[in-house]
Amino acid sequence: MAAGRQRWSTQIVAGSERSPGVLLLRYRRHSGGEDQVGATFGASKATKATAGATSAAVKWRRQLERGQMTRPQSTAFEMSNKNKELMNDIFTNCKLKNGFGPSVQATAAATSPTKRPLSPDHPNPALPITETPSPAMNRMGWALRTLLVADNSSCLKDRKVSGKLIRKCAPGTELVDWLVNLSPIVHTRAQAAGMWQALLEEGVLAHVNKEQPFKDKCFLYRFRLDEEGGTAAAGVPQAEDLGAANEHIREALSALFQRGPDATLRMILRKPSHERTSEELELVFEELVHIAALSHLSTSIKRELSSIFVFEAHAQAGTICDEGRSWYILLKGSVDVVIHGKGTVATLKTGDDFGKLALINDAPRAATIVLKENNCHLLRVDKEHFNRILRDVEANTLRLQEHGKDVLVLERVAKQRGQHSAFKYTVMSGTPAKMLEHLLETRLGQSVGGMDPFLDDFLLTHIVFMPVVQLDAQTPEDREYIINFKKRVIQFMQKWVMAVRHAAFEEPSVCDFIEDLAAEVEADPDLNEETSIVHNVLTQMARYQEDRNQNAGQKWKLPPNGQPICLFSGNATPSKTVIRPDDDIIFRVYCADHTYCTLRFPMHTTAELIKACAADKLQLNRGPEDLVLVEVKSNGERSVFKDNDVSIPTGLSLNGRLFVSVKDHLDALTQLQEQECPTEGVDIDLEILSTKELAYHITLFEWDLFWAVHEYELLYHTFGRHHFGKITANLDVFLRRFNEVQYWIVTELVSTPSLSKRFGLVRKFIKLAAYCKEYQNLNAFFAVVMGLSNMAVSRLQQTWEKIPSKFRKIFQEFEALIDPSRNHRAYRVFVGKLQPPLIPFMPLLLKDMTFAHEGNKTSLDGLVNFEKMHMMAQTMRTIRFCRSRSLGLEPPSPKSEGEVRSYISSFRVIDNQRVLTAMSQKVEPTRKL
Numbered sequence: 001m002a003a004g005r006q007r008w009s010t011q012i013v014a015g016s017e018r019s020p021g022v023l024l025l026r027y028r029r030h031s032g033g034e035d036q037v038g039a040t041f042g043a044s045k046a047t048k049a050t051a052g053a054t055s056a057a058v059k060w061r062r063q064l065e066r067g068q069m070t071r072p073q074s075t076a077f078e079m080s081n082k083n084k085e086l087m088n089d090i091f092t093n094c095k096l097k098n099g100f101g102p103s104v105q106a107t108a109a110a111t112s113p114t115k116r117p118l119s120p121d122h123p124n125p126a127l128p129i130t131e132t133p134s135p136a137m138n139r140m141g142w143a144l145r146t147l148l149v150a151d152n153s154s155c156l157k158d159r160k161v162s163g164k165l166i167r168k169c170a171p172g173t174e175l176v177d178w179l180v181n182l183s184p185i186v187h188t189r190a191q192a193a194g195m196w197q198a199l200l201e202e203g204v205l206a207h208v209n210k211e212q213p214f215k216d217k218c219f220l221y222r223f224r225l226d227e228e229g230g231t232a233a234a235g236v237p238q239a240e241d242l243g244a245a246n247e248h249i250r251e252a253l254s255a256l257f258q259r260g261p262d263a264t265l266r267m268i269l270r271k272p273s274h275e276r277t278s279e280e281l282e283l284v285f286e287e288l289v290h291i292a293a294l295s296h297l298s299t300s301i302k303r304e305l306s307s308i309f310v311f312e313a314h315a316q317a318g319t320i321c322d323e324g325r326s327w328y329i330l331l332k333g334s335v336d337v338v339i340h341g342k343g344t345v346a347t348l349k350t351g352d353d354f355g356k357l358a359l360i361n362d363a364p365r366a367a368t369i370v371l372k373e374n375n376c377h378l379l380r381v382d383k384e385h386f387n388r389i390l391r392d393v394e395a396n397t398l399r400l401q402e403h404g405k406d407v408l409v410l411e412r413v414a415k416q417r418g419q420h421s422a423f424k425y426t427v428m429s430g431t432p433a434k435m436l437e438h439l440l441e442t443r444l445g446q447s448v449g450g451m452d453p454f455l456d457d458f459l460l461t462h463i464v465f466m467p468v469v470q471l472d473a474q475t476p477e478d479r480e481y482i483i484n485f486k487k488r489v490i491q492f493m494q495k496w497v498m499a500v501r502h503a504a505f506e507e508p509s510v511c512d513f514i515e516d517l518a519a520e521v522e523a524d525p526d527l528n529e530e531t532s533i534v535h536n537v538l539t540q541m542a543r544y545q546e547d548r549n550q551n552a553g554q555k556w557k558l559p560p561n562g563q564p565i566c567l568f569s570g571n572a573t574p575s576k577t578v579i580r581p582d583d584d585i586i587f588r589v590y591c592a593d594h595t596y597c598t599l600r601f602p603m604h605t606t607a608e609l610i611k612a613c614a615a616d617k618l619q620l621n622r623g624p625e626d627l628v629l630v631e632v633k634s635n636g637e638r639s640v641f642k643d644n645d646v647s648i649p650t651g652l653s654l655n656g657r658l659f660v661s662v663k664d665h666l667d668a669l670t671q672l673q674e675q676e677c678p679t680e681g682v683d684i685d686l687e688i689l690s691t692k693e694l695a696y697h698i699t700l701f702e703w704d705l706f707w708a709v710h711e712y713e714l715l716y717h718t719f720g721r722h723h724f725g726k727i728t729a730n731l732d733v734f735l736r737r738f739n740e741v742q743y744w745i746v747t748e749l750v751s752t753p754s755l756s757k758r759f760g761l762v763r764k765f766i767k768l769a770a771y772c773k774e775y776q777n778l779n780a781f782f783a784v785v786m787g788l789s790n791m792a793v794s795r796l797q798q799t800w801e802k803i804p805s806k807f808r809k810i811f812q813e814f815e816a817l818i819d820p821s822r823n824h825r826a827y828r829v830f831v832g833k834l835q836p837p838l839i840p841f842m843p844l845l846l847k848d849m850t851f852a853h854e855g856n857k858t859s860l861d862g863l864v865n866f867e868k869m870h871m872m873a874q875t876m877r878t879i880r881f882c883r884s885r886s887l888g889l890e891p892p893s894p895k896s897e898g899e900v901r902s903y904i905s906s907f908r909v910i911d912n913q914r915v916l917t918a919m920s921q922k923v924e925p926t927r928k929l
């Protein structure tokens with residue numbers, strides 16, 4: 001590995017501006033400090049679930065508005081100096097304990113999240129939910145206590161419990177009595193109990209043994225101020241304190257009255273399920289109705305949730321939510337969504353939910369959730385309950401945002417059989433970077449015994465995405481994260497090579513990266529387990545490079561008369577030879593007067609360069625802007641190439657010719673005589689060749705051509721010759737072969753004058769189709785049957801009349817199989833039952849690609865439309881499936897193997913329909929009625 005090269009820092013790049021078709025992985029050191037805070041998530045999810053909005057609270061509030069508050073006892077006393085000090089002390093304490101403002105803490109948390117203990121599994125409703133009481137609660141508690149202490153008949157007394165003296169405590173029942181008597185707004189004992197619970201949950205009041213929440217029972221409670229170490233002054237309060245307490249009590253009661261219902265609710269939600277009474281569950285249910293994140297759920301599910309929701313309060317900003325065991329709804333406060341290396345990407349607020357992605361996909365959390373404020377309230381559903389109740393009914397669409405913009409849209413889809421839950425989330429659209437991050441963080445190694453479908457789709461189609469994808473992943477200090485990240489990248493590499501094979505090694509920078517990776521793994525004992533994976537990738541890369549070096553600079557020839565493109569060495573059988581971008585091809589370019597030049601260029605040469613060179617050689621003496629490169633087909637049709645098209649010679653039709661022409665003189669271009677009636681090709685009496693042997697060798701020949709086609713070529717072909725600047729030569733050759741076989745059938749039949757020979761040939765071709773079908777060469781099967789159905793053949797009445805009915809029936813069955821109606825349903829059903837190896841009807845796959853491409857936008861609102869990518873990948877996967885087993889056909893007994901092989905590799909073909917029809921007319925003139 002080169003010294004000084006940066007690695008294992010923070011960037012993954014898919015594609016590059018220079019070569020967008022290649023996924024590059026590279027790392028750079030994370031500069032830090034780029035975190036942005038403040039974007040919101042799910043802004044549409046406004047919620048009514050804020051504190052105080054319970055139906056019970058609303059009911060109570062109305063009563064409060066109607067009721068008359070009477071100020072008990074005397075008024076207008078000043079607070080004593082001593083108690084002023086006491087209050088100041090309490091307030092200062094609170095400020096110090098609460099610490100910095102939330103934004104400061106949140107930013108600190110976002111850059112280095114402090115790992116605090118996770119949420120308690122079983123929150124205890126007897127304990128406070130805040131670290132210290134809020135100043136307002138402190139003041140309310142102080143006022144109530146002052147009045148209680150001042151009351152001679154007060155329930156607040158020193159009591160002996162089990163021999164131990166407890167100062168100033170009172171039973172719950174008596175505290176309730178006192179409060180109901182104190183204020184006319186408190187109508188029920190439950191209301192009063194809720195108000196005391198509001199004080200208890202902030203620690204102003206507590207059960208003497210800290211074992212009970214507030215209950216209207218004989219349990220003893222006392223004020224914090226009276227606990228050991230409490231700062232309350234013993235004895236009767238001074239007149240000025242009493243005055244101040246009386247002054248404040250109206251406001252305090254009103255505030256407590258409002259908080260009571262929520263405090264009661266929180267108390268219920270902190271109790272274990274089995275301790276919740278049916279009235280309590282009803283109260284919870286009424287609350288759940290107002291939570292936006294639950295609005296899509298049925299009543300019965302909400303009822304079930306009433307008993308399993310757990311309330312969690314977190315006192316401190318900076319606390320991290322759990323590691324993916326629960327789903328949460330934010331009831332109060334806000335949280336930051338923090339991603340390694342990126343910092344805070346979104347802020348969730350009251351009513352938003354998070355955490356179901358990890359649960360539904362059984363994956364780690366896609367982000368760390370860090371509390372942004374002190375005293376955040378959450379509702380939690382644990383994994384086992386989520387799986388049981390919610391997993392299969394959860395919302396269909398999940399949108400992840402970063403900095404206020406959608407970055408990933410996921411949709412719930414049914415899982416395949418055999419997986420333990422019925423649903424999971426799949427990617428519908430996203431930014432390339434977020435999709436890659438989602439893959440690396442949550443989708444690797446998840447699928448049992450195979451590849452995650454999203455990962456496979458991504459690897460097959462990533463070349464379509466916007467050129468640069470970045471993933472800032474980690475800070476260099478976080479060793480544990482880096483090791484995990486490295487492991488994921490290694491797995492990613494392995495799957496990448498598995499999915500696209502040699503195409504993964506085509507970019508030199510990727511090969512460099514793999515070598516660096518191998519060196520890193522070698523040197524790091526923490527990556528021992530990954531060594532074998534990396535070695536495997538290295539071996540495959542070396543094999544590819546060796547093969548590339550051995551076959552570098554092959555020369556191909558495009559024969560002028562529609563024969564297959566063949567190696568210039570004269571080796572007619574391609575024998576698993578792939579055409580590569582820098583292989584040369586020799587071909588002719590004509591001009592209007594049919595003079596031509598012969599050129600030799602690498603396959604990836606653009607039309608513009610070919611045009612310029614041909615014009616020069618043919619001495620056209622015109623500037624490139626006046627000239628075009630154009631194909632003239634055998635029927636005279638012309639089609640102009642774009643300047644940046646590549647794979648030009650292989651893209652010609654069977655008997656097409658390449659012309660360079662002055663733009664304005666295009667109409668003057670005419671086809672050559674030889675295009676109409678090619679004379680080259682092996683002249684042989686077909687009758688003597690064994691049909692089975694013909695089918696066998698056609699299949700072997702086409703298997704090799706099919707084998708050379710890379711799945712990516714389907715994408716290049718679909719998006720157009722110019723789009724990626726990559727060659728489609730192997731696919732072109734395979735498609736030409738289809739046409740060649742189809743027109744060979746027609747050409748042979750219409751150029752056989754003898755009726756008996758023709759009828760013999762038709763029979764032979766029907767048998768040939770049957771053998772091709774048996775060999776599962778459906779490409780050739782289609783070509784032969786389509787050839788026999790060609791108008792120039794189907795009109796040969798005298799010939800068809802002679803065909804025995806048995807053969808005609810077989811042919812009808814074949815025609816039914818190639819019937820294009822209902823989107824080639826008959827063929828699709830048939831092929832769906834076959835096992836590999838098989839050669840598919842390639843034009844249909846290309847039609848499916850075009851359908852997906854033209855019917856769907858590549859980008860939706862700035863996000864990659866991954867549904868489209870998925871559709872395309874499905875078709876590309878068909879090719880992989882067809883070739884997933886090697887061809888091991890039983891060879892027929894050889895009769896004339898050599899002749900058959902040379903014959904099938906170079907048919908003599910006419911592809912001009914007009915000429916074929918005329919020849920058909922000649923051999924069998926239309927009968928006059």
Ligand SMILES: Nc1ncnc2c1ncn2[C@@H]1O[C@@H]2COP(=O)(O)O[C@H]2[C@H]1O
Nearest residue numbers: 337354355356357358365366367400401
């Ligand atoms: N941009 C984002 N990237 C990842 N997770 C996000 C994002 N915005 C919100 N989240 C939530 O953060 C949660 C972290 O845990 P989950 O992966 O279960 O589910 C995730 C989402 O619910």
